[in-house]
Amino acid sequence: MNDKTVLELRGVSKSYPLGRLRVGALNDVNLSVQRGEFVALVGPSGSGKTTLLNLIGCLDLPDEGTIYLAGEEMQDASKRQRALIRGRHIGFIFQTFNLIPVLTAKENVEYPLILGGHYHRAKGSELKELRERPAKLLTELGLEEYINRKPDDMSGGQRQRVAIARSLVSKPDIVLADEPTANLDTKTSIEIMTLLLEFNRKHNSIFLLATHDPLVLDFARRVVTLVDGSVAKDEVTAETEVANVN
């Protein structure tokens, strides 16, 4: 693994219990993703995309194989350590946005910072920047007027933008998006994808998007195809612009 490789999966398998049987969801997956890559994860429904994102996101552990995040082996991390890794290094975007309905847009975006104890650890100008970050991020995403609104008062596209702000607020190394455009119309989907790509370029973080939306493929720099829990195809469709950034 060279030092640009932030994410590496070796021989990862995962199955779920189904009654007395077990359903294989992933079977011997090998994958390595470099800093700044913008990857689309495609495949038919049930091919294991969500399962793969969950494993990478430390929400679950593989039955077999190893996942390395920034060179660290995840297999041995405690529940608490994995929670901390999720809070500091990983951002999630969901198909159904999953905003907390009782909180305003700003509060939703702020939540990961509070859960991760970022406010406690920061001091001085750093703390000031942290406190201003949620509103700034929302403004950048064109949600200035919605900062103090609750999710119920927003459209799907606006909600997904809040969710994106929430996933990016702690400047994660990896952003995992599960069908981020599935509940959006084409116009909004293009807006959202443009935003994600912009952030990918700006922050150089890894983006992994599980999707079967062909639109997403237009934006992706690399497409990994899963079939029945195995990587069937892994092709670079455009030059990752990481090299151009630094």
Add this chain to the structure above:
Amino acid sequence: MLIKTGLRGVLRNKRRTLLTMLAISLALATLVLMNAFMDGTNHSMFEKIVENSGHIQLYAPGYYDESRTLPTDIAIGDLEATMETIGGIEGVVDSTAQIRFGGMVLHGGDDMGGFFIGVEPAGAARINNLDEKVIDGEYFADGDEDVCLVGKRMAELMKLEVGDPLTVVTQTAYGALTAMDFTVKGIVYTLNPMIDEGGLILDLEDVQRHLELPNAATAILVVGADMDSTIELRDRLLATLNPDGPPIIPEEGEIALTTAADDDLPLFAGDTTGGFEIPEDEVASPTRSGFEGYTWQELSATIIELTDFKNQAMDIIRGIMIILAAAMIANTMLTNVFERTREIGVLMAMGARGRQIISLFLTEAVFLGLLGSLVGVVLGAGVSLILAEVGIDMGSDVSSMISVPFDTVLYPLVEFTGIVQTFMLGVVMSLIAGLYPAVKAARLQPTKALRYL
């Protein structure tokens, strides 16, 4: 922020939250009301007891053990000097002497066993409020001789009315049979079943004369500054009254024989000269030197035990109410966790640790508990205070029914510490009830929680 989310979480399902809070509030309000009732009954009962008995009763040594037989030959002598001494002891507010004895009441061919007390009219009015207990006729007055007050029920049974004559047959302190005639001056209703059911109240001076107990009494009622610190006062009284240490109670059969001149202890009523000589040392004196003392708590030990038993029964009811309220909270919180499973998954994806999830849901439970408890105790205290103002008529036969001095109108007693305790109980209960749902939430598997629809 966690707290804010928690609070808003509570407000998510307003109807369920309201219902849960209502349950907590009602449970706590009932608890406060129950406590107020209990404290009210106990307080008024204890006040009635103290009104009857004073704070401390002093007897001649050995009297207490025999008190069921109402002995007149275990008496306190040299009463006037003794009363003066007692009055000078620190902490003594008031005192009065009594002679209690048993016998028969005869009237118009009817007869009935009775309990008789000779009281000092002024002292009994001050300490026992006896003058206020006269429901027909009048209380003792100066110049009265051989008049009596009759217990209400006894008056009914014996068909006694004010002005009627009656005869009391009893023994003198020396064991001689005697009959004395009294005129009914008043009917009393004291709430002391002993008196109301079969009691006569007489003037101590008349009793001393008839029972050959001049300047003597069988009991002295002492009242101190407050009804709680009675043991200290009793110890102080006995230390002064028994300067040579606790008196030795004579065994049966070795009753102390008087050695002093018996000039003022005539053998027969009205006989002051003595018909024939009886060797001085063979006359058993009814008075004994030395004192024993009992607090009202000791004297009413059975009633107090009964109260404790009643309190325990209440504790069980209290426990059940608390468990019901707790079950309600636990149920609401479980439903909450269940409904927000997906959100819990999202929180976990955002890096929430187990402890944070637990505190989020505990905050909600405690918030429910705090608000519910607050409303509950305010409601309970409010109702109690109103009832304390108005009073609750329990019907007039309660007293005789349970044969315990008991006011017929009950006034709930609202005590601040009790209310605070109940409030804390409510909050702590919510915390405990919320713990299981909160832990359950924290134990959710994140991927399963996220898949939950």
